[in-house]
Amino acid sequence: MESNPGPGNEYCKSVPFIPPTNSVCLLELRLSQLRRTALDVGRGGDCFFRGVSHQLNGNPNSHFYVHSVGIQYFVNHPE
Numbered sequence: 001m002e003s004n005p006g007p008g009n010e011y012c013k014s015v016p017f018i019p020p021t022n023s024v025c026l027l028e029l030r031l032s033q034l035r036r037t038a039l040d041v042g043r044g045g046d047c048f049f050r051g052v053s054h055q056l057n058g059n060p061n062s063h064f065y066v067h068s069v070g071i072q073y074f075v076n077h078p079e
Contacts, residue, residue, distance in 0.1 A: 031037055041050035041060040049067040050060035 028038060039054065041047055041054055046063050046067065049063040049070070053063040053066045054060040056066065
């Protein structure tokens, strides 16, 4: 999530007091209430590490490093 830079997709704007029926629209509505917006960090099975990388570094491209550090932690701490 990032700070909301401005208006989002107009197709998800809900009429007041009528909740959106689309789950994506509901997510966008709730994020906008927190002044946040969803960020597509890519697909391919590594989206969790891309999301963590974006939160830590402001850039999803260092996901491989985040992934390798996480794996190394699990190897060193198997409990």
